[in-house]
Amino acid sequence: MEQEASQGLADAIHLIDWLVIAGYFAVVIGIGIWVSRRTKSGEDLFLAGRALTWGIIGFSLFASNISSTTLIGLTGAAYQTGIAASAYEWMAGVPLILLAFIFAPVFLRSRITTIPEYLELRYDRKSRLYFSAITIILTIVVDTAGGLYAGAVVVRVFLPDASIWMTCVAIGLFAGLYTAGGGLRAVVLTDVLQAVVLIVGSAAMTAILFSMNDWSWATVKESVPEGQLSIVQPRSDDILPWPGLIFGVPLLGFWYWVTNQYIVQRVLGAKTLRDAQNGAILAGFLKILPMFIMVLPGAMAIGILPNLENADKVFPTLVSEVLPVGLTGLVLAGLVAAIMSSVDSTLNSASTLIVHDFVRNDKRDLDPSTERKYGRITTIVLMLIAIAWAPLIAQAGGLWSYLQQAFSILVPPVIAVFTLGALWRGATATGAFTALLTGHAFALGTFILTQMGIWPLHFTVNIGVMTILSTVVLVVVSLMTDRKDTEQLDKTVWRRAWIDENAEDGATLSKLLIWSGLLVAAMTFIMIAFW
Template sequence: MNVVVFGSFVFCTLLIAIISYIKTRKDITRTTAGLFFANKENNFWIVGGALFLSNISANQLIGENESIYINNMSVMAWGVSSIFAMLLVAKFILPIYFKTNSMTIPDYLGKRYDGATKRLVSIIFLCSYLVNLLPAVLYGGAVAFTGMFDFMELPGMGYWQQIWLMVWVIGTIGSLYSIYGGLRAITISDSVLSIGLLLIGIAFPYYGFKVLGGGNFFDGLGILLSQHKEHLNSIGTSSDEIPFGTIFTGMLIMNVYYWGMEQYIVQQAMTAKNLKESQKGMALACLGKLLCPFLINIPGLIGVHLISRLDNTAEIFPKVVGETLPDILIGLTATVVLGAAITTFNAGLNSSSALFILNIYKPLQRKRGKRTSERDLTRKGKLFQIVVSLIAMFTAPFILFADSGFYTYLQQLSGMFCVPIFTIVILGFVSKKVSPLAAKSGAILFIICYVVANYVMEIRLHYLHLLGILFLLTSAWMLLLGALLPKNEIKIMPLQYSGNFQSWKYLNYSAILLIVLMIAVFLLFSPYGIA
């Protein structure tokens, strides 16, 4: 590895760590509020940066550019269309969390339904993080990092050993951030990394187009806009990996769930000083998602022109970065890629601990008649993070032996668990007629139908469309059952909010502007625009 590249990487990584330490060294993580919610002291800049970077992972940088290289820009629908879902969350869902003083999704469900629903959903979340999120993030980061920058070219070390080493590097750093710095340190580092990602997003088109144009920026831009234009199209056909119609069905559901109900995302939003700062932070993250096609997808488009054939198409992002950026910026890119893997891992790790301590351990101790001090809760929370991180680090490298369709399988499997939770939460918001029994039976019904449709009958329908159809059927079942059950089973949830519950007065105007810009981005990457 080039000395300048390595030096740049070490400098940028240490700089972020030092900034995080300086900004958080006086913060207290001896309380659950400090460890899990940054003492609710974050402003909208930190909230927005943390939300945006927690969403960006090494898998996304690798996978989206690979999809663009193979197919077209239709994959950008996941990020760009999420703006509409994020605005719905900011307008309607965040106020409910603040009103009810719900710190976790199961916490809200316990208040709306019952304790059994709260425990059930907490266990589902923990299983999902332990089996799916944390190992996959570690493995994806290790693969991206070793394949992109060849830092691990050590004598006698094969690819299997490289993956083990990088998994433990990422896992150890992420664990230290989460355990010693709490969510405050995580959000600070996320915000700094957002700046780094923005710098790379600005620099890459400049250097990429110059290389593509043989030293002339405008010649390179002209080549991109005039050749292989089919790759610029975001309005894909039904045969594409992401058909355009899915943004109105299952993709919308998955996006609303992710930004409004995924625990580690909600936890970032709830670190804000008040509702107004949280809504402004969500709007700032929307702006980041609006820029994603220009920040993280340009390498795939340039790769179409620079590299005509590639045996392993997953290498398109690292190949293009290595061929276009100067050494010092390659080092910065390495920092951002490593940081993207770490930030998703430590956010999931912190949220896992919050779910366990607040929704399982503390209620269990109370039920046994034992008192729990803040010191005991934080110590147990940190111990739980150590155990979970060790399990994830030991299991992540074995993903190497999974089938080639592993990530698609994980995405489909994720839908089986997140959409039932989405249905329970949404109907809890909009209807007072859904009882705890209706909620639990609806979740079971959805899972059974999804398994049968996907793995038994093999219905030839895109799984995102299938998610939308099953959501409607499950909702109808829960409403019907709620109407037939005795009314005394329905629980009216009291409002417990005692802080500043003032919404951001410019939220509606910002939403209109962001939606117009979202549509404009889709039109730009379409046959009506540059495609």
Template sequence: MNFQLQAIDAVVIIVFLIATIVVGLWYSRKAGTNKEEFFLAGRTLTWPLIGASLFATNISTQQFVGQGGLAYSIGIGACFFQLLGAVATMLLGLVFAPRFLRMRLYTLPQFMEERFSPGIRAFLSGFSIVTMAIAGLSGVLYSGAIIMQRVFNLESTFSLYISVVVLAVTAALYTLAGGLKSVVITDFIQNAVLLLGGLAILIFALIYASHMPDGLAGMWYLKEVAADGRIFSKWSLFRPYDHAIIPWFGLITGGLIVAINGHCTSQDYLQRCLGAKNIYHASMGSLFASLLKVVAVFLIGVPGVIAAYIFQGQNVVPDQAFTALIIKILPAGITGLVLAALIASIMSSVDSVLAACSSLYTVDFYLKKHKNIDEKKYVSVGRITMVVVMLIGILWIPVISSFSHLYVYFQQFISYIAPPIFTVYLFGLFYKRANHVGAMATLILGTAMGAFVFFLTSIKNMAVITFAEVAFMRNLLMGIHNFFPAWLTGMNFLYGCFYHFLFCVAAMLTFSHLTPPPPIEKQEAAKRNDKGGFDNETPYASRNVKIMTAAFIVALIAVFIAFS
């Protein structure tokens, strides 16, 4: 489908990009003065900024392209991941953020040193940097480049990488200059554009569908035909326990583990809460973001299903369905707004990963070895780290391209790295008997197992897609695949995540109880309370948090009922 970008669309996109960069640079003026200002925005963030930034960070082109593409294939059930993330974000605000805020942390691995040992801190920090680069940054850049290719009619692999570099450099400009403050302020703007763009897609998709031969009524009869021949409504969130992609039991076990790990123990997400003025703002911001994530079901999942209705009988690749929908249904001007929204989603996710990785390396590695240098040096090191992480993310893109569903790649990858990290944080916060031996054993054994199973479950895709034209590699990979039993190589990643988590729990308990208990100060680390003004809550804080929590729960139940 040929597409010609109109002048008004180009103007909208250019104005948005310039405005974002200018605003980001404007708020970067004080960022280079000290590490607290650069990495935590001076701990001055209020809840609307935190909530908008959390939402904008989480809703990237992985969701628009990947989750929207999955909804195109299997239906609204693809958004179950979104709703699990909303639940996890609520837990962030009510359980995790208050604990971490009272410790006055810069990074989450700092807590791991206080609770376990410096080795655990170094492991988690380094591991987080690598995984954010190859799972988060690469996925966002690749999905964004797919959109750029389609919109500008670029077909070559070279053009893909040019698109990736353009997207990465644009987001890096203001992030390098201003740190977290610039990131959060620009995220607030990008959040507004995201919501407007998503709403525009929903409205115009419904209008277009209403003019189809069967009208809107025909849309409600869309069916997913599973690989085994079973038929399900594309408007139902729920699938049987043995569904290939979204089995209900796998979602509420492995899916919930992934969601809590990603939203409650990930530096790129928690960094906003660590920069909050107080616990009230961190909690309210998280709850605000959880509400927005429920709304995202209608901005991402519903248009994805409508795309399946509009493109019936057409050979549209799932990860290109959302872009194809934009090209087909939107008028000039509105197209520019929606493309600006997609670019906003890319930039907000890229800047978050860069800011988080910068904090992790500078605070958890560089600062430990260079304690008596000028604080401006820390900021410089943070900026260099951002550049290195950006390069790692770009170089990992060929691996991502081997997956037929981008969002499935992301969920599958995270499913095999989340259990050991989640287990260590969970036991560190809530189980005093856990010690550094148990934590290290869990991280080493759990990570090794996760990498092994991820390799086995993705090896066939690599053989038939990435190395399709390289006979030696293709045959080698298929030989390895065929050597192992089908139940292992074909295991659903959500169930794999749950079994992996049980293995990690067993490792933590076994090694912790085979070795001496941790010292009392280690056991009490989770209760440390360096208040420093964090408990000076605003009037009616408790009431407002309860109201926001109730609003979220009502909205969540309403969505489950509507798409049951």
């Protein structure tokens, strides 16, 4: 079946499809060259000159997250196990609301370039470097390599003779050189284009699949195994039990949307606090879309592509089976857009972390051109590492599982350190560093025990347990140690007044509450409709 589908997709690519793909690449390259000529400093390369507006921020957040790993992994998960995994998408509104209300004001007021930089201002340099190092490693071996692997899976479906290694090299080189040249501004501008292509292409596929089911939801339900169209699963479920849905998914989202440099870098580059907050809320609304245009197609594909062995090939195989000429090229361009979006974003963020957290320090400052040079060099080096790692993901048992389980080790103590740091003046540097070490040690230990069949908790439930443990450690150690002086705490601990005093054009707390309330209502609707 898979070989036939691969050949079918290869045969389905007509001249007009290739022209669409070529046209997309031409636009991307043009944007990269145009921006590269205007990139003069490290701040231009890493934060787009701190001039991003809310619309660009919102669409860029969406496009960088709705990447090839999502299109391939999430659709495959819906095909294989059901739509429960969609919670990772539409529940992103919870941490994005926290980002808008609490962390955007804190981060922008601190004028930081990297998220770990906040830990030094709030705690000490040890916590900054520790968190930065872990983030760099996971960004390259999970996010960047995952994007390259997903891209290789797609390419091999419509070009069956392509080598996975050579495909990763080709994608990595293109994305790496593009990012090294234009930096964050080039990334976010193409993100807007990519977001539109992804939405249009995925929506078209959804409509066609629904039409093949006679535009009847009842017909869809008949073709899908019982329980696979339900979000809330039993506690014994292996994929996403309901305790993990309630406690684990929002916590995983907190790491991703609030403390992940690869994502929050767009917020740090905001022109104003209003742009940062509105961009975060817009991203929350856009994250509702994948449930309907990416997850449900994976479930509907069960009746159209039965017995497909590799779930990671569901989305690209659907291209060959259901799309007409022209739309095939558009969707393939969308897949290329997704690959580019994830890879270039993660490379830029990891490069930012290395230059600002390790190369640059109090004793060694860098002039703008030198900072830009170091940024471009590190981007190329990280690209090569990701290319070498990407093919190994095939051994991880599925792309989506690989991504979520890898992050479950990192998340718990990070949530405790950032949340208490931003909201509780009593959190100390010693407490934070102890919580990071203890939390990661226990999370890694329980992960290993889980793989051995000894630890009984699902990894999403375990995230909640480990977060509580990390919080307790942070509070206990902080109560026994000295905290920073009051003046430093005034600059790094959230205050309600920051939202109003930094507001522009009427961007007050009341407006944020209204839009956040609508976002919560949309998430609640999905939970009830697909209970």
